[in-house]
Amino acid sequence: MIWASLCFAFCGVCMLSASMTRHRRDLPQTQLSKANPLLLRSAGWVFLLGALAASGHVWPFWQGVVAWIFIAGIAALALVLLLAFRPTWLWKTYFLSMFAGTILSLGAAWMSCSSSSCASDSIDRRHKNSVPKPGELRDWEPDGRKTSGRAARRECRERRRAASASCGASFGEH
Amino acid sequence: MNTSALETGKKEQTVTRSMAWLHTWAGLLAGWVLFLIFLTGTFTVFFPEISLWMQPERVASRPMTQTEAAQVAERFVMDRGLHDARLLIRLPMERRPDLRIGALRKGEAVRTYYIDTATGQDVPVRETQGGYLFQALHWRLNIDRDSTELGIWIVGLATAIMLAVLVSGIVIHKRIFKDIFVFRPRSSYQRSWLDAHNVSSVLSLPFLFLIAYTGLVFLYYIYMPAGISALYGGDRDAFRRDSVFINSAAGSGIPQSRMKSFESFTRIAIAEFGEGKVDSIRLFPKDGRTEVEVWRVRNDRIGQQMDRLVFDAESGRLLHTVIERLPAQRVQSVLAGLHLAEFGGHAMRWLYFAMGLFGTASIATGLVLFIIKRQRKTATVSATGQRWHAAAARTNVAAVAGLCIACGAYLWSNRLLPADLAGRSLLEVQCFFFVWGLSVVHALTRPHLSAWIEQLSVAALIAILLPAVNLTFTGQWFGSYVLNDDWTRAAVELTTVAMGFALGTVAWLLRSRERSAADHLALKGGASS
Numbered sequence: 001m002i003w004a005s006l007c008f009a010f011c012g013v014c015m016l017s018a019s020m021t022r023h024r025r026d027l028p029q030t031q032l033s034k035a036n037p038l039l040l041r042s043a044g045w046v047f048l049l050g051a052l053a054a055s056g057h058v059w060p061f062w063q064g065v066v067a068w069i070f071i072a073g074i075a076a077l078a079l080v081l082l083l084a085f086r087p088t089w090l091w092k093t094y095f096l097s098m099f100a101g102t103i104l105s106l107g108a109a110w111m112s113c114s115s116s117s118c119a120s121d122s123i124d125r126r127h128k129n130s131v132p133k134p135g136e137l138r139d140w141e142p143d144g145r146k147t148s149g150r151a152a153r154r155e156c157r158e159r160r161r162a163a164s165a166s167c168g169a170s171f172g173e174h
Numbered sequence: 175m176n177t178s179a180l181e182t183g184k185k186e187q188t189v190t191r192s193m194a195w196l197h198t199w200a201g202l203l204a205g206w207v208l209f210l211i212f213l214t215g216t217f218t219v220f221f222p223e224i225s226l227w228m229q230p231e232r233v234a235s236r237p238m239t240q241t242e243a244a245q246v247a248e249r250f251v252m253d254r255g256l257h258d259a260r261l262l263i264r265l266p267m268e269r270r271p272d273l274r275i276g277a278l279r280k281g282e283a284v285r286t287y288y289i290d291t292a293t294g295q296d297v298p299v300r301e302t303q304g305g306y307l308f309q310a311l312h313w314r315l316n317i318d319r320d321s322t323e324l325g326i327w328i329v330g331l332a333t334a335i336m337l338a339v340l341v342s343g344i345v346i347h348k349r350i351f352k353d354i355f356v357f358r359p360r361s362s363y364q365r366s367w368l369d370a371h372n373v374s375s376v377l378s379l380p381f382l383f384l385i386a387y388t389g390l391v392f393l394y395y396i397y398m399p400a401g402i403s404a405l406y407g408g409d410r411d412a413f414r415r416d417s418v419f420i421n422s423a424a425g426s427g428i429p430q431s432r433m434k435s436f437e438s439f440t441r442i443a444i445a446e447f448g449e450g451k452v453d454s455i456r457l458f459p460k461d462g463r464t465e466v467e468v469w470r471v472r473n474d475r476i477g478q479q480m481d482r483l484v485f486d487a488e489s490g491r492l493l494h495t496v497i498e499r500l501p502a503q504r505v506q507s508v509l510a511g512l513h514l515a516e517f518g519g520h521a522m523r524w525l526y527f528a529m530g531l532f533g534t535a536s537i538a539t540g541l542v543l544f545i546i547k548r549q550r551k552t553a554t555v556s557a558t559g560q561r562w563h564a565a566a567a568r569t570n571v572a573a574v575a576g577l578c579i580a581c582g583a584y585l586w587s588n589r590l591l592p593a594d595l596a597g598r599s600l601l602e603v604q605c606f607f608f609v610w611g612l613s614v615v616h617a618l619t620r621p622h623l624s625a626w627i628e629q630l631s632v633a634a635l636i637a638i639l640l641p642a643v644n645l646t647f648t649g650q651w652f653g654s655y656v657l658n659d660d661w662t663r664a665a666v667e668l669t670t671v672a673m674g675f676a677l678g679t680v681a682w683l684l685r686s687r688e689r690s691a692a693d694h695l696a697l698k699g700g701a702s703s
Contacts, residue, residue: 020352062476063518071525
């Protein structure tokens, strides 16, 4: 799915660049450069959102958003280099490779989403990411006392006042 | 109407010029430090992996559960009588495949044991700072934090300047969206470098903002100490004890025989956090008692909350939990987590690494651009100005290419110095700075462009030949790592080689340009004669 996300992002930035007047003349004479700019721009953003969805499938939502920002940057750099150097062998198959990449990405996304194991893994991961509630620990506490972070903080402060404990040297952690 | 339009135009022009001036000079002066911070920060993304490569003696743990690993650790602690020391037992994880125990007794230095879980004994490992040097350079310029916080403050100042440079860069780049895909490598020299600077900066702009801002927030208690001064009288340790519940060790703890097994604590923690979610077990001997903390992993979410369960070692009773957080602490921990990049697994770390390289390239191209823009104006600049430009040009070479050589030399020194040499850790660091010093001398003595080409070539050679050096001195190289399924060490070497080829390509491009310029001059000379 990471590759799918990269491919979606690449297609998205390709379409966005093709919608810009400046880059339309840089693009080869393909259907892409002849298409309606507004349509291209819309399609580009749809693809970029597809990349976001794909990365959201790999990582929990906010991690996926962070990853998507970076993935879009990398995809855009790939396009910039392609536009700048135009390697003939790649340029000739530019449109074809982009189309194939899109189909493959969609196929990969569909297969990944329809696979129940993957979906359950994703749900499982999200579940595990949730922070356990302090109350969940009550069973183990002999006196059944709920100790929250705030209570612990108060306790810590009281202990600090009671005894001036030295922290000792650190283990060299950041 | 016309007058007002003219005035507005004049005002805009002034603002743009002011911003351009700020971007240029703040970018240059902070750029040298920022390049160091960014390059070492990029390496820091993989600092446990670099440390693993730099200690080839370390062996990966055999597949085992975390409770089994806790049992192995307990046996080792018992055999060595370490129970009365403050202990940090790190269980095997994805990024550190071995069991590690750090022991600290009062008045002594921290002693780290790397345990071979197959035998239960510690493995003699070469002394090195490993990837930690890059981390130390990244956030405190390797200046000892205990003696002075100067390094942290310099890094903070450079980061704050970077934020100003980013904002001013956006203001002066009027066609930021139109130019977003523009890179013209075959255009004029200055135009090519300007495009390279724009592309690398604009495409990594969200990352640059994120990393600069979170870097400042990360060390908020140092950069904004007013609150701590007011509430704690400046006692930062007391503040940290209260805010992140740092435990303390005082006196001697209970004897080993009265202590509950580590396994029992680990079992409870696994039930709470989940299988494989226990990061470490920590022992804090106090006066007549011992506290055991079991920490949760932090790599499965953005926030760097240090969740843990605290037990009494003798009764096994859960004393308290550190799980809930105040909203402000949560926000800070998420921002710190965004900077530390411990979440999201290897894929996310590679993304951070790639973006870090973008950022580094952005700074390097900006530094080069400063000199290129002024090369044409040399004739109109005063003698002092010319001297300043020459000094800046040479500093650029040493700050960019010289640092790359120094990083490579640090990795080489790890293999070249005998593994059992006393004080080799310090020697490795000295090698780093010595080689960097040599690059400064070289940059000062050689013509500007030649200095670039030579230093980049040396940096490329050092990086490309690293596997050969490794093979010669340890009998290991990325081929053997791949065969042994040790992809972490293989990736470190392969990435270094790839970076070597990238540096070599830049050196080759500069060399071609130098040759074509020389040919052009020769042709001109021939025509005029």
